[in-house]
Amino acid sequence: MKNEIKVFAPATVSNVGCGFDIMGFAINKLGDEVKIKLISRPEIVIKSIKGDGNRLPLDPRKNTVSIAVSAMRKHLKQKDGLEINLYKKMPMGSGLGSSAASAVAGVFALNALLDNPLSNEDLLTFALEGEKITSGGIPHADNVAPCLYGGFVIVRSCNPLDVIKIPTPKKLYTTIIYPHVEVITADARRMLKKHIPLKKAVVQWGNVAGLVAGLMSENYNLIARSLHDEIIEPVRAKLIPGFHKMKETALNSGALGCSISGSGPSVFALSTSKETAEKVARSMKKVLSGMNVESSVYVSKINSRGPRVILR
Numbered sequence: 001m002k003n004e005i006k007v008f009a010p011a012t013v014s015n016v017g018c019g020f021d022i023m024g025f026a027i028n029k030l031g032d033e034v035k036i037k038l039i040s041r042p043e044i045v046i047k048s049i050k051g052d053g054n055r056l057p058l059d060p061r062k063n064t065v066s067i068a069v070s071a072m073r074k075h076l077k078q079k080d081g082l083e084i085n086l087y088k089k090m091p092m093g094s095g096l097g098s099s100a101a102s103a104v105a106g107v108f109a110l111n112a113l114l115d116n117p118l119s120n121e122d123l124l125t126f127a128l129e130g131e132k133i134t135s136g137g138i139p140h141a142d143n144v145a146p147c148l149y150g151g152f153v154i155v156r157s158c159n160p161l162d163v164i165k166i167p168t169p170k171k172l173y174t175t176i177i178y179p180h181v182e183v184i185t186a187d188a189r190r191m192l193k194k195h196i197p198l199k200k201a202v203v204q205w206g207n208v209a210g211l212v213a214g215l216m217s218e219n220y221n222l223i224a225r226s227l228h229d230e231i232i233e234p235v236r237a238k239l240i241p242g243f244h245k246m247k248e249t250a251l252n253s254g255a256l257g258c259s260i261s262g263s264g265p266s267v268f269a270l271s272t273s274k275e276t277a278e279k280v281a282r283s284m285k286k287v288l289s290g291m292n293v294e295s296s297v298y299v300s301k302i303n304s305r306g307p308r309v310i311l312r
């Protein structure tokens, strides 16, 4: 058995508009790489964090990757310790599931290194342990689940965990724009209203059901009609510079829908071709440039695969 492995886990868009805390999808290109090495000292050490993660603590009690692999190591009663190197290949605090990608890359890497003793369902439990520190202790699996399973994933329940991967419509592309401002997930959760008028809840349920049906039947029109968030987006939009203008221009450029990625500040749109997704990217970028807000844009197919071993 080799004693070292490197894994890539993808960035994710959670909520997907109307599916607050219960839905997400994985994207290509952006993500985290984690290298794990078995060591004889029975401890977990984060040796380095490179890339966009230089603000993260090396303290293993404070990083999602070490918390997740530590929970897994205890479960497996593993005697060896672990040395972790983390390479952040995506922006942190961007609403693209950066902490989830670290946790998933970690548990996937350890499992692969040990010749896969655990199922994805088990791995999800441990990845979620890591993710809890980002949301003030309240578990939400809408980043870790799509990161681990790839594609579009529904989190029917977090306790007990019950997740369902649904098919990805073939033509879908996503555009993501990350305005360079900071949004702290825990703060963006605290600002949400605790009670929802029944009328709004009914509209939201209709949209979630429509979105799932649209994705499963590859009905792009239905996806477009359903990608509306009555509850969270109106509250969080104020955290994102130019949100309403970006959304308007994305829809005018041909996107099926547009909303906040996770707790923001990134904004995502879905389109049915690469050309449209690129046009959407240009139009959203123009809005932010006009406001003197720096941003990064990405166009990607949906990542149906999830994590992958890149070095062993």
Ligand code: HSE
Pocket: 014, 015, 020, 021, 022, 140, 142, 143, 185, 188, 189, 262, 263
């Ligand atoms: N569903 C979560 C939220 C994702 O919107 O707060 C953020 O990690």
